[in-house]
Amino acid sequence: MDTLNQFYDGKIFVIxxxxxxxxxGTSQVKDLVLDLHTSxxxxxxxxxxxxxxxxxxxxxxxxxxxEPNSDNMDLKLKYILDGQQRVTTIMLIAAYLTKSKHxxxxxxxxxxxxxxxxxxxxxxxxxxxxxxxxxxxxxRFSDTGMNDLLSHIVFEKPAKxxxxxxxxxxxxxxxxxxxxxNFNKICEISDDRNTFTNVVSAFLERIILKxxxxxxxxxxxxxxxxxxxxxxxxSVFDKVKxxxxxxxxxxxxxxxxxxxxxxxxxxxxxxxxxISEQLELTISAVKxxxxxPKITTKKxxxxxxxxxxxxxxxxxxxxxxxxxxxxxxxxxxxxTKKDKxxxxxxSRFKSLVDKDDDSKMNSxxxxxxxxxxxxxxxxxxxxxxxxxxxxxxxxxxxxxxxRILDYIRLREVLRLPLTIAKYKYTxxxxxxxxxxxxxxxxxxxxxxxxxxxxAYGADNLNFANAVYSGISVDDAKRRICQIVTRRAPWKEVLxxxxxxxxxxxxxxxxxxxxxxxxxxxxxxxxKGAIGYKDKTxxxxxxxxxxxxxxxxxxxxxxxxxxxxxxxKVWIHRIGNLTLTSDGMANKALSTYLIEKKCNSNHPKYTxxxxxxxxxxxxxxxxxxxxxxxxxxxxxxxxxxxxRFYASKLLELWSLPCDCDMxxxxxxxxxxxSRVRELYDSxxxxxxxxxxxxxxxxxxxxxxxxxxxxxxxxxxxxPCTETTDQSEEE
Numbered sequence: 189m190d191t192l193n194q195f196y197d198g199k200i201f202v203i204x205x206x207x208x209x210x211x212x213g214t215s216q217v218k219d220l221v222l223d224l225h226t227s228x229x230x231x232x233x234x235x236x237x238x239x240x241x242x243x244x245x246x247x248x249x250x251x252x253x254x255e256p257n258s259d260n261m262d263l264k265l266k267y268i269l270d271g272q273q274r275v276t277t278i279m280l281i282a283a284y285l286t287k288s289k290h291x292x293x294x295x296x297x298x299x300x301x302x303x304x305x306x307x308x309x310x311x312x313x314x315x316x317x318x319x320x321x322x323x324x325x326x327x328r329f330s331d332t333g334m335n336d337l338l339s340h341i342v343f344e345k346p347a348k349x350x351x352x353x354x355x356x357x358x359x360x361x362x363x364x365x366x367x368x369x370n371f372n373k374i375c376e377i378s379d380d381r382n383t384f385t386n387v388v389s390a391f392l393e394r395i396i397l398k399x400x401x402x403x404x405x406x407x408x409x410x411x412x413x414x415x416x417x418x419x420x421x422x423s424v425f426d427k428v429k430x431x432x433x434x435x436x437x438x439x440x441x442x443x444x445x446x447x448x449x450x451x452x453x454x455x456x457x458x459x460x461x462x463i464s465e466q467l468e469l470t471i472s473a474v475k476x477x478x479x480x481p482k483i484t485t486k487k488x489x490x491x492x493x494x495x496x497x498x499x500x501x502x503x504x505x506x507x508x509x510x511x512x513x514x515x516x517x518x519x520x521x522x523x524t525k526k527d528k529x530x531x532x533x534x535s536r537f538k539s540l541v542d543k544d545d546d547s548k549m550n551s552x553x554x555x556x557x558x559x560x561x562x563x564x565x566x567x568x569x570x571x572x573x574x575x576x577x578x579x580x581x582x583x584x585x586x587x588x589x590x591r592i593l594d595y596i597r598l599r600e601v602l603r604l605p606l607t608i609a610k611y612k613y614t615x616x617x618x619x620x621x622x623x624x625x626x627x628x629x630x631x632x633x634x635x636x637x638x639x640x641x642x643a644y645g646a647d648n649l650n651f652a653n654a655v656y657s658g659i660s661v662d663d664a665k666r667r668i669c670q671i672v673t674r675r676a677p678w679k680e681v682l683x684x685x686x687x688x689x690x691x692x693x694x695x696x697x698x699x700x701x702x703x704x705x706x707x708x709x710x711x712x713x714x715k716g717a718i719g720y721k722d723k724t725x726x727x728x729x730x731x732x733x734x735x736x737x738x739x740x741x742x743x744x745x746x747x748x749x750x751x752x753x754x755x756k757v758w759i760h761r762i763g764n765l766t767l768t769s770d771g772m773a774n775k776a777l778s779t780y781l782i783e784k785k786c787n788s789n790h791p792k793y794t795x796x797x798x799x800x801x802x803x804x805x806x807x808x809x810x811x812x813x814x815x816x817x818x819x820x821x822x823x824x825x826x827x828x829x830x831r832f833y834a835s836k837l838l839e840l841w842s843l844p845c846d847c848d849m850x851x852x853x854x855x856x857x858x859x860x861s862r863v864r865e866l867y868d869s870x871x872x873x874x875x876x877x878x879x880x881x882x883x884x885x886x887x888x889x890x891x892x893x894x895x896x897x898x899x900x901x902x903x904x905x906p907c908t909e910t911t912d913q914s915e916e917e
Contacts, residue, residue: 189235189396192278196306200255201275201327202244204267204489209331209356209500212273214366218374220277221367225375227394228387238398239271256312258320263309269402277363279327281391282306283342284367290384299388307342330493333357355500424530425508429492431533432552435540436485442544447478482549483556491556495563502571508563514643515562518604519555521653523644565610570599581622582615588622592629595704601633603643604652609664617661624668627841634701635684637676647671662905669845669907678842678892679852682834686827686854690760692731703731706767706801709836713800713880732768734805734829735759735821736779743781748822758823763830766805769798782809782821800879804832807877808884812866824866827859828875831884835895842896847907849893860888 220236227234244265246253255263268275286303290296308322323343329335336350337357341364352358372378375387422430446467453463460474473479499505513529524532540548568579569589578586589606593599602625609625610618632638651667659667691702735743739755749755758764768774776793777785786806788796795802795809808828809819842848863886875884885894897904 190399191393192282192306192395192397193302193392195239195397195399196326198262198264199241199326200263200265200309201241201268202265203272203327203329204269207268207272207330207493208496209354210272210276210329210334210359211356211500211505212277212359212363214363216273217277217280217363217366218370220274221281221371221374224387224391224395228375228390233394233396236274236395236397237271238400239275240269240400240402241266241271242269242402243267257324258310258312258315258317261309266401271397274397276327276360278395279307279338280341280360280364281367281371283338284364284371285388285391286342288384290381296385296388299385299392302392303388329356331356331497334360337361354497355503356497423509424526425492425496425512427530428512428533429488431537432483432488432556433485435537435552436481436483436488438541439544439549440481440484443479443481450474450477450479482546483553488556491559494560498560498564498567502567502576503573504567504571507566507570511563511566512559514566514604514607515558516555517644517649518608518652518656519558521649523649525644561611562607566603566607569593569606569610570603580615581610582619584619585615585622588626591626591704595700595707596629596634596698597700598629598633598698600643601629602648604648605655608652608655612655612658613661613664621661621664621668624665624843627843628668628672630701630704630841631672631676631681634698634704635676635681636698637680637684647675665905666845666907669843669847672843673845673847673907677852678838678848678850678890679854681837682852682890683854685762685834685837686830688757688761690757691762692733692760692765702762702765705762705833705837706731706765708840709833710767710799710801712836712840713804730768730771730774732766732774732777732802733759734764734766734782734785735826738779740779743779746781746820746822758826761826761830762833763826763828766795767799767801769793769802773798783817783819786810786819803879804877805829807879808832811875811877824862827862828884828886831886832877832882834890835882835885838890838892838895839898842892844897844902844904845907846904849891849896849904851889851891853888854890855888860886 223234244253244267245251253265255265257263282303285291286300286307291300291303304322307326309324309326310320310322311324314320314323325335325338325342327338329338331354333350333353334356336346337352337360340346340349341360349361350357352361372384377383377387446469449467450463450469453466458466460471463469463474464471467474496508499508499511509526509529513524513526516529516533517524537548537552539545540552568576568581570593571577578589581589592602592606606625609621613621651664651671654667655664691697735749735755735758737759739749739752739759743749744752744755749758768777773793777795784790784792784794786795786809788794795806806819808825809821811828812820812824814820875886876882877884893904
């Protein structure tokens, strides 16, 4: 067991790439300081657990690597295999204590020197100086930003705090600030120098650690896995990385031996052909010697560290198993669940520990090369950090991603297609494709035409794998058209939409799709910015029941609603809903009859004074005047409003491909007969919403092209055009 000075003495700590970023939060820092305070009160020591180190070997001398310094100490470089969080946090506490006013003017030179020795040393550049200062840190991070930040904290060099650019830096800054504000209070130092001296002495003498110094002869990746499985088990990604490191280390040794054998045989005069036969190599391999390994431990370390670093930076820690399973499934076009992915990877590649196989090794290379970009693109889409969300996307992509993830709130459905498409295509191409993704989500899942929301559905996997394999963005668009028109053809969408299901607060719509539908219709009519709020309590617009949910006596007196059971069926139909400007407008409309809700002469808020989507209600309410009133809201008006919304569905969510523009018919004989009955005519009349100058379709025949692309600026492409690859062949 070592005290802090004993443990830190003679060492420079290096955080290897396979270590995760600094991740302790203020709660862990608080626990450590509280443990110190408790040990002071009890007069006991506080054991923080073992720290696993491994000496770094100089590649030239093959001896432990050392750092020159002006104090003539042996400063050996050590990798921290386990214990980065404790070693770093203890340094932050020491850095704070060295700045205390109680150490100024060399009141306690010995204590000050001991504290500084925990975090720094004097460089060799000062060896001829009369007065030498601590100027080098005893810890080195793979993240240079972490080094800069700690140097700022300890030496005030740089004088200005570096830009906080990673999650590790953010945690270090927060933890140091927490220590600065709370250490004295927790340890009850107050403003007393003697108490401060006692606390510092306890910090140096009562906190003890166990050094476990790994010597040569161990496989450090196996050791690292064993260490971290003591408590919480390693993640799947950790296990995959350690398996691949083990494979890479074995592969590098084999390549080194092959190169040595080739060199030895060539020096003995053997021909390339003889060497190739003796070593079972191709002649070209012998000629190109020395051979390079296909995969290296450094490549794996770097790729893993960058991938995990992206998770920390985007506050998505805990998602890595899901993401690595997504990537593996995408690359192999086979659903592999989170709890089975390591088993699948291990089964495929474990033989490479003992023997090389070019095909499998190439697969590892492809897989490892995808870690960093796939994780980063996933994080940029799915982070909840507002300042990082949808990074590296253009305004079009941001708009559609916002609708999918925040408005409709179906985050997981297209997880695989979105991530791989963002990686494979340019910013502008992904922007184009994002509109197709939004319509895919809404048509299939928002409207519940397809119940399954599993990210690993066959359509999703096949599409993601095709994108990974290199299909063009035009082919990707065609594939989405084929999926959507097969799974959610307009005939089925409108059949469901117009059949009169209860849609308000029911399971017939997914996420916030009902509010989203009305919002998008209103936005398309108003042509202005509308503040869509993610939380219902924050939103300006409110869903309004035109015929109110609780019917007062005047409404029950209307012919179609004098049977309350009939009214209840119709109240929650989509055609009975609209959006109001805000909550106050909704209250002003109250439960008045349609005459008061519509009439612009009414002193309070009315539909004719409201949003454009409300003005259409007023138009529809007077399409069919009756003897009792100029404004009516009965079954006929609700069905007309539904048909108006249906036309907006076709306009806003049709895809620009020929298979989504086909004519179709839906059985609405009941509505048609009702129209003929009301108008006493065999010819169906044209009903026009005057505010918009649009005609409502009253027939059973529908053609999406009548409502879509009305300005004719969008090209309609074929669904079945051959792929780029086929054309080349």
